[in-house]
Structures are given as structure tokens and as C-alpha cells.
Amino acid sequence: MEAVVAVFIPIVLFLVIGIIIVTFIYFRSRERQMLIEKGLSAEDIKLFFEQKKDPYALLKIGIISIFFGLGLGLGMLSGDEEVWMPMSIFVFTGVGFVIANILGNKLRKQYQSNII
Secondary structure, rough: OOOHHHHHHHHHHHHHHHHHHHHHHHHHHHHHHHHHHHOOOOHHHHHHHHHHHOOOHHHHHHHHHHHHHHHHHHHHOOOOOOHHHHHHHHHHHHHHHHHHHHHHHHHHHHHHHHOO
């Protein structure tokens, strides 16, 4: 029985990953198709996708990773790892998300005011 389960785990894993990739490609092409149907020019479509990108995405990921690492490290340093480690990971990661969001919004407003 365990051998059968061990065979199905990679199969299900690859199926799920494949479904996610196909869904992503489908919705991305559907979005572009809708923009073309609206009658937007190539320059308008390019401008739409440039506005959609977040120039501070890597900064946000870095801040969240730093706080996750701090939470993991402090959780491991605490005496009772069963309680403090999960709590510190979630708390510090949550604080990292909040700080990354606030900083990203602040930098985005600065960026947009410099463009205009």
C-alpha cells in the first residue's frame, strides 16, 4: 500500500504543477485577447503591462525573507521550540509583509510623482 502511495505522489505533484502552468498561460493569453478586442493599440497595451509591473517586488520579497529568517532564528534560540518557533515565524513574517507593503506603497507614490 505504501509503495502505491509513493508512486502517486510525484504523479500528482507534476499534474498539479502542469495545471497551474497551463492555467497561468491561459489567463494571460485571455487577458491579452480582451485588450485586443477592446481595440487598444500596441502602444496602449505595452503601457498597460508596464503599469501593471511592480518595480519594488524584489524589495518586498527581500524584506519578507529577512523577517522570516529573523523569526526562524529567534524561534530556534528560544527554549521551547514547539511553541515559540511557529509563533515567531508567523509574527515576524507578518510584520515583514506589513513593512514591505507600507514601504512599497510609499516608494510607489514617490516613483509616480517623479514621473508626472
